Every structure is written in C-alpha cells, then in structure tokens.
Amino acid sequence: MRQFFQFLLYAKKSSRLAGLVCLTLLATLLLAACGDSTATPAAVATTAPAVTTASITSAVTSAASASGSPAATSGTIKVGILHSLSGTMAISEVSVKDATVMAIDEINAKGGVLGKKLEVVIEDGASDWPTFAEKAKKLIQQDKVAVVFGCWTSASRKSVLPVFESLKGLLFYPVQYEGLEQSPNIFYTGATTNQQIVPAVDYLLSQGKKKIYLLGSDYVFPRTANTIIKAQLKAKGGTLAGEEYTPLGATEYSTVLSKIKAAQPDVIFNTLNGDSNVAFFKQFKDAGFTAQSLPVLSVSVAEDEVRGIGIENIQGHLTAWNYYQTTDTPENTRFVAAYKAKYGDKRVTDDPIEAGYFGVYLWKLAVEKAASTDVEKVRAAAKGIEFAAPEGTVKIDGDTQHTYKKVRIGKIRADGLIDEVYSTPDPVKPDPYLKSYDWAASLPKQ
Amino acid sequence: MLAKLVQIITWANFAGFSPLILSRSPVLVTRSSLTDEKEGLTLDELLSQAFNGLSLGSVLLLISLGLAFSFGLMNVINMAHGEFIMVGAYTTYLLQQILAPALGGVSGGLTFLISIPVAFLAAGLLGFLLENTLIRFLYGRPLDTLLATWGVGLVLQQLARTIFGAPNVQVVSPGWLSGGFSPLPGLNLPYKRLFIIGLVLICVAAIYLYLYRSRSGRRMRAVMQNREIAGTLGIATRRVDGITFAIGSGLAGVAGSALTLIGPIGPTLGTNYIVDAFLVVVLGGVGRLPGTILAALLIGVFNTLLELQTSASIGKVLVFVLVIIFLQWKPRGLVALRSR
Numbered sequence: 001m002r003q004f005f006q007f008l009l010y011a012k013k014s015s016r017l018a019g020l021v022c023l024t025l026l027a028t029l030l031l032a033a034c035g036d037s038t039a040t041p042a043a044v045a046t047t048a049p050a051v052t053t054a055s056i057t058s059a060v061t062s063a064a065s066a067s068g069s070p071a072a073t074s075g076t077i078k079v080g081i082l083h084s085l086s087g088t089m090a091i092s093e094v095s096v097k098d099a100t101v102m103a104i105d106e107i108n109a110k111g112g113v114l115g116k117k118l119e120v121v122i123e124d125g126a127s128d129w130p131t132f133a134e135k136a137k138k139l140i141q142q143d144k145v146a147v148v149f150g151c152w153t154s155a156s157r158k159s160v161l162p163v164f165e166s167l168k169g170l171l172f173y174p175v176q177y178e179g180l181e182q183s184p185n186i187f188y189t190g191a192t193t194n195q196q197i198v199p200a201v202d203y204l205l206s207q208g209k210k211k212i213y214l215l216g217s218d219y220v221f222p223r224t225a226n227t228i229i230k231a232q233l234k235a236k237g238g239t240l241a242g243e244e245y246t247p248l249g250a251t252e253y254s255t256v257l258s259k260i261k262a263a264q265p266d267v268i269f270n271t272l273n274g275d276s277n278v279a280f281f282k283q284f285k286d287a288g289f290t291a292q293s294l295p296v297l298s299v300s301v302a303e304d305e306v307r308g309i310g311i312e313n314i315q316g317h318l319t320a321w322n323y324y325q326t327t328d329t330p331e332n333t334r335f336v337a338a339y340k341a342k343y344g345d346k347r348v349t350d351d352p353i354e355a356g357y358f359g360v361y362l363w364k365l366a367v368e369k370a371a372s373t374d375v376e377k378v379r380a381a382a383k384g385i386e387f388a389a390p391e392g393t394v395k396i397d398g399d400t401q402h403t404y405k406k407v408r409i410g411k412i413r414a415d416g417l418i419d420e421v422y423s424t425p426d427p428v429k430p431d432p433y434l435k436s437y438d439w440a441a442s443l444p445k446q
Numbered sequence: 447m448l449a450k451l452v453q454i455i456t457w458a459n460f461a462g463f464s465p466l467i468l469s470r471s472p473v474l475v476t477r478s479s480l481t482d483e484k485e486g487l488t489l490d491e492l493l494s495q496a497f498n499g500l501s502l503g504s505v506l507l508l509i510s511l512g513l514a515f516s517f518g519l520m521n522v523i524n525m526a527h528g529e530f531i532m533v534g535a536y537t538t539y540l541l542q543q544i545l546a547p548a549l550g551g552v553s554g555g556l557t558f559l560i561s562i563p564v565a566f567l568a569a570g571l572l573g574f575l576l577e578n579t580l581i582r583f584l585y586g587r588p589l590d591t592l593l594a595t596w597g598v599g600l601v602l603q604q605l606a607r608t609i610f611g612a613p614n615v616q617v618v619s620p621g622w623l624s625g626g627f628s629p630l631p632g633l634n635l636p637y638k639r640l641f642i643i644g645l646v647l648i649c650v651a652a653i654y655l656y657l658y659r660s661r662s663g664r665r666m667r668a669v670m671q672n673r674e675i676a677g678t679l680g681i682a683t684r685r686v687d688g689i690t691f692a693i694g695s696g697l698a699g700v701a702g703s704a705l706t707l708i709g710p711i712g713p714t715l716g717t718n719y720i721v722d723a724f725l726v727v728v729l730g731g732v733g734r735l736p737g738t739i740l741a742a743l744l745i746g747v748f749n750t751l752l753e754l755q756t757s758a759s760i761g762k763v764l765v766f767v768l769v770i771i772f773l774q775w776k777p778r779g780l781v782a783l784r785s786r
Contacts, residue, residue, distance in 0.1 A: 244758060
C-alpha cells in the first residue's frame with residue numbers, strides 16, 4: 001500500500017518519478033504473480049486496508065483482557081476460539097465461530113466435560129496472520145486454554161503452527177485445505193485434498209467429462225490443487241483443456257471466457273476465491289454459457305457464498321464438499337434447526353461451519369477417554385474416536401490427525417441450497433500427502 | 447541527458463529481463479504449449495477480442511471518469527473514490543429492495559434505470575459533504591488529503607459492513623439485459639457490456655456538454671486553470687470546488703450502479719477498482735479528460751490482448767511494464783497539458 005501512496009504522490013509532484021514508483025508496484029505484482037507460497041486463504045483473501053485498523057483495535061482489546069484469571073484452577077476448563085471477527089475474512093469466519101460457540105453451549109448445558117463447565121475465551125485474529133500467532137500465544141500462555149478451535153486461511157494456520165508446536169498447545173482446524181501438512185499439535189476436521197479435490201475429479205471423469213479446464217485465483221491453494229489434478233488427469237486418461245489463474249479480487253473475466261470458449265472444455269474446475277466468484281459467474285452466464293452446456297465445479301463456493309453470487313447465476317452448477325445443509329441425517333436436522341434457532345432463520349449452514357461444530361465434540365470425547373486435558377494424553381486418546389456429526393460418522397485418523405469424511409458432490413438448486421448428487425459410499429481415509437496414490441508419486445513434495 | 451539515457455537502458459534491461467523471470471513460472475510454460483496448438487485467431491475470435499478490449503476500456507473509463515474530476519482537475523488524491531463506487535452499488539441494492547415490489551418485480555428493470563441517477567445523487571451528495579467538511583481544509587497538502595480520504599474510505603467500508611453485513615449482497619439484473627447479441631455465429635456481445643459502453647458514451651457526452659457548453663462548466667474550467675485570476679473575476683472558487691468534487695463522486699456512484707451488473711457488491715468492492723482508476727488517470731495525463739478516455743481504451747485493449755497471449759496475472763504485469771516505459775518517455779501522460 002505504501003508504494004501505492006508514493007506512486008500517487010510522485011505522479012502528482014513529478015511525473016518523471018512516477019515510472020520509478022510504478023516499478024516498485026510492478027515488483028510487488030511480479031512477486032504475487034510468481035506464486036506467493038505463504039498466503040493460502042481457503043476462501044477470501046483480498047487485501048483490505050481495514051485489516052490494519054482492526055488489528056490495532058484487537059491489540060488494545062487483548063491488552064485489556066490480559067488480566068483474566070489463569071485457567072482451570074476452579075470448576076471450569078478454559079477453551080479458546082481464534083477466528084477473524086473483523087477484516088476481510090470475517091465474512092466466513094464469524095459463522096464458524098458461532099457454530100463453535102453453539103457446540104460449547106450445548107456441551108455445557110449437558111454438564112460440561114469431566115464434570116467441569118467449559119469457559120470460552122474468544123480472540124479476534126483480525127484477518128491478519130501475525131495477529132493470529134500473537135493471539136495463539138496469548139491463549140496458550142496467559143489464558144492457559146486446554147484447546148483452541150480456529151483459523152480459516154492456510155496462511156493463518158501456517159502462522160500459528162510454530163506457536164502451537166513450541167508451546168505444546170492443541171488446535172482444531174475446521175476448513176478444507178491443500179494438504180501436505182501434518183502437525184502433532186493440530187487436528188484437521190476439514191477435508192484434505194484426497195477428500196475433496198481428488199474424488200471430485202474422479203467424479204467428473206466417471207461422468208464422461210474428460211476435458212477439464214482449470215481456473216483459479218493466483219495463490220498457493222489453487223496452484224497446489226491444480227498440480228495434483230494435472231497429475232491425476234494424466235494418470236486417468238483425462239485431458240487438460242487449459243489452465244488459467246487470475247489475481248485475487250479480479251473482476252474482469254471476458255478474456256478468460258474467450259479462452260474457455262476457444263478451448264471447448266467439458267467442464268471447468270473452479271478454485272477461484274472470494275469476490276472473483278461473483279464476477280466470474282455473472283459474466284459466465286452473460287457470455288451465453290449455461291450449467292447444461294458447460295458445468296462449473298467449484299470447491300470454494302458453499303451455501304454462504306451462493307446468495308452474493310446471485311442464485312440465478314449459479315443455479316445448476318456443481319460443488320464438492322463433505323457436508324451440505326440438506327445432508328440427510330437425523331443429527332443434521334437437529335443441527336440446522338438449533339443453528340437457525342440460535343442465530344436467526346436467514347442463516348445457512350455449510351461445510352466449515354459444520355466442521356467447526358463437530359470439532360468441539362471430538363475434543364470432548366478425546367478428553368473424556370483420556371480423563372485429562374493434557375495435550376499429550378488427549379492426542380493419544382484421540383486415535384480412532386468416532387462421533388455422529390451432522391455429515392454422518394466422522395472418525396479421527398490417529399496417524400495423520402485428520403478425520404475420515406464422506407465426499408459429496410452437490411448441485412446448486414433454485415433456492416440457493418445444494419442437493420447432493422453423488423456421495424462416496426463410506427468416509428474416505430485422509431491422506432494429506434497422497435501416499436496411497438501411485439500417480440501422486442511424481443508430485444513435488446513440500 | 448546522460449542520466450536519462452542510463453535510466454532508459456535500465457528500463458530496457460528490465461523489460462527484456464522480465465520475461466526471463468516469468469518463464470520460470472509454470473503458467474507461461476503451459477500457456478506457450480497451448481498457444482502452439484493454435485493456428486491463429488479466426489474472424490469471430492478477433493472480433494470478440496476487440497469487443498472485450500472495448501468493453502474493458504469502457505469499464506475502466508467508467509470507474510476513472512469521477513477520479514478525473516477529483517484527482518485530475520482538483521489535484522485531490524481521493525483514496526475514498528472506490529468507496530463512492532461502493533456507495534453507488536449499495537444505493538442500487540437498496541432501491542431494488544424498496545422499489546422492486548412496487549414497480550412490478552425485480553426483473554422489471556425500471557428500478558435499475560432509476561437507480562443510476564439516484565446513485566449519482568447519493569454519491570454526489572456524500573462527496574459534497576466530504577469536500578465541505580474535510581477536504582477543503584487540506585488543499586495543497588497532498589499527503590494529508592491522501593491519508594484523510596483513505597481513512598474516510600475505511601470508515602465507509604466499515605459502515606457498509608455494519609449496515610448491510612459482511613457478505614456480498616445481490617442485485618438482480620434487469621431481465622432485458624440478460625443474454626447477448628449475436629451478429630455472427632461464435633460472436634456473442636452480452637447486452638450488459640453493450641449497456642455499459644452506452645452508459646459511458648452518455649456520461650462522456652454529458653461531461654462534455656457541461657464543461658464546454660454551460661456557464662457552470664466554464665467557471666469550473668476557469669478555476670482549475672488559474673484559481674487566483676478566476677477568483678478576482680468574481681467566481682466563488684470554494685463553491686466551484688465543492689461542485690467539482692460532488693460531480694466526481696457522483697460519477698463514481700454511476701459506475702458503482704452499473705458495475706452491479708457484472709461484479710460483486712460488498713463492503714470492499716471499491717478496493718478492486720481503485721488502482722486501475724488511478725492508473726488510467728495518470729497514464730492519460732493528469733487533468734486531461736480526453737487523455738483519460740484514450741488511456742482507458744488503450745489499457746483495455748492492451749490488457750485483453752496481453753491476457754489472451756499470456757495469462758491474467760502476467761497480462762496485468764505487462765500492462766504495468768508498458769505504462770512505466772511510456773511514462774519514462776512521456777512523463778506527463780498521453781495528452782500533456784501545456785503550462786508555464
């Protein structure tokens with residue numbers, strides 16, 4: 001942002017210097033174009049200036065709340081929630097925080113864990129990755145919480161990971177991500193690649209959609225995902241119709257659509273994130289494409305995002321997740337009703353919301369099995385623990401600390417909810433490094 | 447002179463060097479293998495590409511027309527320009543919520559047509575207030591103006607988040623703008639794009655008429671050319687400042703209203719467009735409306751062309767490179783204002 005100011009100032013004062021500052025800007029752009037390996041938002045990640053002020057505010061808040069009493073001495077167990085409640089990521093993370101709070105309230109209403117009530121400490125990561133690390137440290141060291149539920153973007157997770165490892169904390173992470181990670185101090189309740197992307201491509205191939213066009217935002221999650229997809233297509237007889245990345249926050253898709261038209265794919269595999277999805281689907285429809293003539297399968301569009309895109313623009317297109325609001329289990333009926341009763345009838349549930357919810361229960365079961373909140377004991381006890389979650393039975397895989405999950409392909413319907421059109425028969429074993437896939441052997445290891 | 451020469455050589459080196467860096471990225475590799483398979487553009491591809499360029503140019507022009515007033519004519523670095531675009535978009539959303547049931551359903555399209563002038567008025571009024579309460583105290587202090595307007599932008603963003611919620615909202619586009627016009631098989635010109643091109647033409651015509659055919663426009667040009675002399679001739683320069691800024695903001699509102707057709711409507715909408723808007727105005731030559739028009743079209747055409755040959759990210763980078771080279775050659779932009 002600072003280069004941008006300079007650019008403007010110099011442009012006014014002496015246009016000769018404008019070029020020089022343009023160069024600085026350009027260098028920034030170049031870096032971004034070449035794939036920034038640290039930023040990995042799983043949803044929105046447009047750079048909002050709001051972040052800066054928000055982090056200042058929350059720093060003040062944290063200073064104020066620092067005088068809180070130390071943990072679990074009395075009849076309560078302290079647990080932490082760490083999500084962005086301000087800044088760009090607040091769009092997605094507030095709902096997950098709400099679901100987590102709901103699970104904690106439910107557990108407390110039924111007597112708590114090990115006979116103790118849960119006391120929740122909520123911190124705001126403010127869509128700013130260093131703030132996440134700072135708040136994680138505060139939760140573990142000052143509040144001495146037994147566990148933290150939180151994070152959304154991979155960037156925030158990567159930022160808190162060393163904190164949790166060095167301070168021996170415990171994190172439950174609720175969002176689908178690009179895999180290739182396995183920390184002893186993190187439990188991953190969202191999908192890894194072989195529980196979302198790989199089966200989605202298999203589904204498309206099985207439907208005879210062999211010519212696939214890859215479209216994504218230009219950062220590490222789409223690029224990693226597409227590297228995997230390309231290896232998979234090569235091994236399974238699919239063809240790559242084209243591959244295109246647009247900058248985060250891009251709103252102009254006419255040229256991309258011309259390229260897609262020229263490439264004549266059977267299907268588009270969409271890893272765009274945030275606002276770009278709105279622009280893409282609006283312009284896609286205007287360019288004369290329909291869900292029948294060219295379906296788009298998205299991995300970052302859930303029930304929460306459909307409304308902003310406009311239902312008439314995205315109806316009939318496909319998504320890949322592990323859970324939908326319409327998922328037909330008794331647990332889900334109850335979960336959706338409770339969520340709406342607590343937060344309002346207009347709210348919808350989606351995959352990360354559900355993963356944020358059942359993560360709390362998985363931790364509760366592990367603690368009860370270990371009869372302790374000690375991180376090492378909980379980790380040892382967590383292996384193989386099962387819970388009847390809204391999406392069906394989920395089980396913790398002890399080796400990877402990910403969860404077994406069913407994979408569901410959905411179709412967006414006229415009211416904005418998503419119907420399941422295909423589901424794997426059983427929960428899929430998590431495989432963050434894709435070790436069990438022959439074709440993945442050639443992929444670069446991170 | 448020598449220093450200038452060295453500079454040019456440095457730029458040339460950089461321009462030659464940059465493809466070298468880029469070729470390491472996987473995109474370009476895939477891209478080049480893809481383009482090898484193609485035998486060149488067919489007629490309809492060429493035409494649709496030309497249309498894409500024109501269309502992007504019209505969007506760029508729409509978002510930078512307002513800035514050409516506040517930044518170009520008044521030298522106010524208005525970082526809140528993007529937020530005025532957002533105000534226009536939310537005005538459209540609000541009007542649709544309120545008026546649609548009364549005016550025969552959301553797809554009637556009448557509400558959308560009404561919302562364009564209303565967005566102009568709403569954003570213009572906000573701009574007028576901002577000029578009167580804040581910016582007029584900061585004239586001649588570009589850094590302070592920049593920070594103050596940036597702050598105003600943040601306040602407006604948070605305000606939108608508080609009022610309308612953080613997620614994007616939906617504006618239903620008029621039914622008669624869906625689909626496209628197809629003069630040739632394989633060539634599809636979306637009505638929404640045609641509408642935006644038409645709207646820009648109307649805006650440019652209206653600005654021309656105002657600036658060159660009205661008394662108020664003549665006063666505005668006089669103040670922008672020489673504030674002191676205009677003042678001594680009895681023109682209320684303060685009032686002219688307020689009106690100029692209001693018109694610039696109002697044009698941003700119009701842009702916001704039109705952009706609901708093709709883009710997202712959320713609190714951070716403005717940040718998607720602000721950099722492009724400044725790029726267009728600076729390239730066009732600060733203070734020159736014809737330059738802004740030319741720059742928008744040129745950037746539109748070059749951006750789509752380069753994007754077609756490379757990829758979206760790299761196309762944008764190349765546009766920046768070209769703009770830098772050009773500004774080295776002509777530091778005052780495409781259409782330079784002669785001044786003493």
